[in-house]
Amino acid sequence: MSRADPGNLREAAEAIATGRISSLEMTTDALDRAKQAQPRLNAFIAIEQDAALEAATAADAARARGLPLGVLHGVPLAHKDMFDRAGRITGCGSKIRADHVAGETSTVMQRLERAGALHIGRLNMSEFAMGPTGHNAHHGRAINPIDSARITAGSSSGSGAAVGGGVVLAALGSDTGGSIRLPAACCGVVGIKPTQGRVSRHGAMPLSFSQDCIGPLARSVEDAYLLLQLISGADGLDPTCCDIPPPAALTPEIGTLRVGIGGGLFSEALSGEVATAMEDMARLLRPACRSVEPVQPPDFSAVAELANVVAMSEAGAVHFDALRSRPEDFGPQVRMRLSQALAIPAPIYLRALQIRVIMLEEMLRTVFSACDLLIVPAMPFLPPLASDVDVGAGAAMNSIVSAITAFTRAFSFLGLPVVTLPVARSREGLPVGLQIVAPPWQEQRAAALALHIEQALALGPFTAGFARSEAA
Template sequence: MRSEPALMTLTEVARAIAAKQLSSHEVTRACLHRIAQWQPHLNAFMAIESEPALKAATAADEELAKGDIKGPLHGVPLAHKDMYYDAGHVSTCGSLIRRDFVASTTSTALQRLKDAGTVRLGTLQMAEFAYGPTGHNAHYGAVHNPWKHGHVTGGSSSGSGAAVAARLTFAALGSDTGGSIRMPAHFCGVTGLKVTWGRVSRAGAMPLSQSLDTVGPLAQTAEDCALLLGLMAGLDPEDPTASAAPVQDYLAATKASLKGLRIGVPKSFYVDDLDADVAKALDATIATLKAEGADVVQVGLTDHRQLSAASQIVLAVEAAAFHKRWLIERPQDYGPQVLMRLQNALAVSGVTYLEALRWRGAALAAHIAATSGVDAVIAPVSPVAAPSIAESDIGAGQNAEAVIQRLTRFTRPINYLGLPSLAIPCGFSSSGLPIGMQLIGRSFDEATVLTIGAAFQRATDFHAKVPTLP
């Protein structure tokens, strides 16, 4: 067992608390100590709830002493992206408009984790209304990368990526509509799971784009993500889009070997225009997967540039539709970047939007056909490591929009197709910034990408690296 409780993985600390090797109170106190140290440098938390967290941890210890165990995460302290409604608590959604919004209901995903015994540490920063890929926030300030101050974390789950990387929370819920789990995982050096559309209920989570939104975790390891997914997945009467597909034993999947699995490497698009460090990390990751028993082959995908463009249309229009009333009544309360994106979407025609939606089924069928000979596809999450906050700031950087478009080009197509994708840490750039790869799976086959991710993490230690305070 590690000497500092906050440095343990989610599964490790859950087992230690259950075995009474550690108390929830001392684990929670350890997390709060790191939060106090790191928060001034990161700006990762929206709200820190120290006293309520310690009180809840003491109660969890008392329950454990009586044999009253709520679930596999009994007494584990967690914080989540500030867009998951929790009855009686403020959920700002990273916005000025909802700065004082008190939820009357609790999101299904969050409730299922609470039912498993978690302790609430507070809430985590995010891009305004989850509409930004870098971590900028005009109202609450940018979140800084734990590995290099002044660099982006990736968005919109910016606080989730930074807090997990700095070991301020053992895991955090994020959301992925165009890459908002995978990009923070890549830029911050943690593991992030974008699930199949419909795999986890979105009830009680702030919507951005109903056709693309997914709920999922960021954590240290694939095993941690498997544990969380198993707790959250499944039918929900509060969300008619939640799938009835069987919930697999995701934890068991993380114990399997790679022998017999075929992993595809795209011939184009995902391997084009990569920074040298990212290209090097991709080659090294492929070599490791081969050494672990996987058969790695090239695969020719359909034109994913078209999928990326279609995804942007769908996201923009659906986001603008959700925000229409506030755009009319409170335009001054949006940050300039989010306001510009929402207003631009109002000019997209209904025909264009419906064409983008209608093409989705055919695009998925073509992708399935192209990847029929492999179990998963490996690709970079982004062609670059984290840029600086300054160069990706729309309000200041001359080429900021081009920088942002490049960051997200490899994530958007997967949202459009509705497929699962696991982002895993795979190395570091020459300047010391993390690099991640994504394992893209088949619909409702999160188990396979978790198998591959866990096997890779047994053979490497990139996921175990911890940043140091500036």
């Protein structure tokens, strides 16, 4: 393991614990990569150099004193700009909260700090997590590390760029309609959206309390799953977080799994590269699994509208006061969406919640009685050009933006866990991402299949950010 490439999270922590490299050295390297990459990726809203170096020095001192070390002791990470840390700014990618100093630390940050992880900065994001393309009117869009002309997707745009660009090994994001899975798919990394209620959202910026999830993006399935284990579990502070044990240890056993290959909506209008990746996955998995068969999910054609009704009604409530007192401080697109949300009648919102229960029951009864896991594309096409979804891009923009979330929103709406990972490269070198969808609380099952795919394909990281840092 070189200084420039810490390998994976466990290897990085082991290197620090055994003294092969100090936390200060590893953190300095990460900060150097962040600063070198910032003009190219715009992944950070703030690089917190002084605080990071102070924390790394303290981590090395704790090791020298023989104190107990957490599983991520001294390892530098960075996270989406929406998780409170006491005494630090949480800006949420916005102008309105650009100077907001948190009074306490969010549960997920407490748990990572307890594990010994350090933080080198706040990552870029769509304003208030509202936007699947990753554009931000105040901070500019994060840049795709594979192809700068393409979107990172959002809203966890900086997390996708920082991990895919080799700045950090892993980062936390949030997912309300695809905001972890889409950046993972566009930036060639792994993302996990957990079961709704798996991870406490205490101290995290709310968007839609019925659909918000916190989860990891990482260079490997094992790293993403490790972070999920560390942040999972009830804390007594978030009443929507269920008292369920953290996900079980990750094992590679998949021989008993029945895998469904999603059809219907999930096979319509696929680009050639995505369709080929789905076919290749079926062939790859047949020898290893109990069965791999086509599965027809319920009709999800109404999900986009239902999910939007719920998400925007709840977002309108979250931002109601600021929308009245400081409307000019919202980006134009966010302000327009929130203004429209205030016109949604309460009976329509409540009816959408009722339909969600019915749809989940149907999903469990029809799909997950026939298979243990469902594989569907992350997006119907390759990462779009940023110019095609920018403000003023023309009439085609709306249809592209809508299509970006066409395959992710249903699983957010239903609260199901999903692992997204890259499974192919296009002729242009762009990643093709697939989703592995599981029944509630079965993240381990989805991650086991993802690990098998990752090892079988051995694609490796899509970018070489750590190598670039070493060369520099």
